[in-house]
Amino acid sequence: MMFRNVQELVSLAEKEGIPISEIMIRQEMEYHERTREEIFAQMERNLNVMEKAVERGITEDVKSVSGLTGGDGKKLFEYMQSKETLAGNQLLEAVAKAMATNEVNAAMGTICATPTAGSAGVVPGVLFSTKNKLNPTREQMIRFLFTSGAFGFVVANNASISGAAGGCQAEVGSATGMAAAALVEMAGGTPKQCAEAMAMALKGMLGLVCDPVAGLVEVPCVKRNAFGSSNAIVAADLALAGIESRIPCDEVIDAMYRIGEAMPSAFKETAEGGLAATPTGRKYQEQIFGASVKKV
């Protein structure tokens, strides 16, 4: 492997004078003995899947089997078109598209896990919101995914990207850091600034529990992706402004891992704590599955 942590990733990119995405592409080529064309083509297929899911979520009336989620991405998108928004359109476009993706996921539609299905909205949400601001080429969009992948790769190997192992901070938290770093690269920031964005974005999500109502990847997952995508854009702007994280990125990732280890299992995708254990959360669970499946 060419890099094992963010520090190695950044120094490698600085030494070679190339972006993070290029390091990830070269590692993939070397380690898996594949050509650049093959790797780009595979990533473009993933990009196309994401694009379709976003499109579906903001135009169709998507509804999950349980009926708990669907249609909010579309609602926000339409609101943006017709009203003057408070947060601004680029930020809200990311939020709408992130929610749209997760709603399609909850409806058992086809999505691309980034890094997981429950957190699949953040990266495409941020990516497809850049059109008017940064006007990226198709290649830049594919590179966005390689940069996201590089940071996710470090988190997955050094901490966790599983809600069952580390809580929501490991899923939406990781996705938020990945998207923030990739956005910095797309906007012309340095590899170091990518790492700062990742660190700050993840810091904002530390401790976040995985407490899905009725065990479904719906409530609060869809809205956690909404806030993940907006945090990612804010973190990218912080990094581009030259703001740095006092705690280095690798140590933030390690802190996330240790917090996940210390987290009680009620908050790790068991639907036994947090929002899942609220009276309304329990009521939904009984409505959807009947009282017979009630556990704890």
Added chain:
Amino acid sequence: MKYRSVFDIIGPVMIGPSSSHTAGAARIGLVARQLFQKEPSWVSFHLYGSFAKTYQGHGTDVALVGGVLGFETFDTRITESMKIAKERGLNYSFHEEEAQLDHPNTVKIRMGDDHQEMELVGVSIGGGKVEIKELNGFELRLSGNHPAILVVHNDRFGAIASVSTILAKHQINIGHMQVSRKEVGKEALMVIEVDQNIGPDILQEVEALDHVEKVTKIHE
């Protein structure tokens, strides 16, 4: 390192809603199906940890059955797998287990037909990636991401060398290899993950070896 490719992170393309509980479950089911080498007539799923608690909500049940039917994580037939199982005459059952295992997303799959039975323990480690921990009582580690073969053989000197010699002759590079046995001199198991796909001719050549009883390809 558990994750070795960028496509473990940006991927897989899958049917929702959960990479660990849906895509990972489908992959474990599919590996079990490939190891059994045909469609079983019955299958029972024993679920542990978070799998046991939330399997219905995440479509883990649907995905496991879909995998056993031979469907990939992105196959839209997964959503219909209970119906398809009934049409094909596959009997399935689910059992929620109380035991706490190392990883919260663990499933034990038993399957069989009139002639044979098989038992496998799989873990969904996150992001759609899986590991196979146990096969018919043998402990093993199998990621399911590389072409791999399983060789059931007698625990004798030279058995491992003879298999690797054949692979070397065909310029097949071994990425990971593991040998396990229950008792000295009895039945043993080799798991070999390789970089290139292994053709049927090579499998036959390995199967023809002394001390080798059975060879199975588990992944392309």
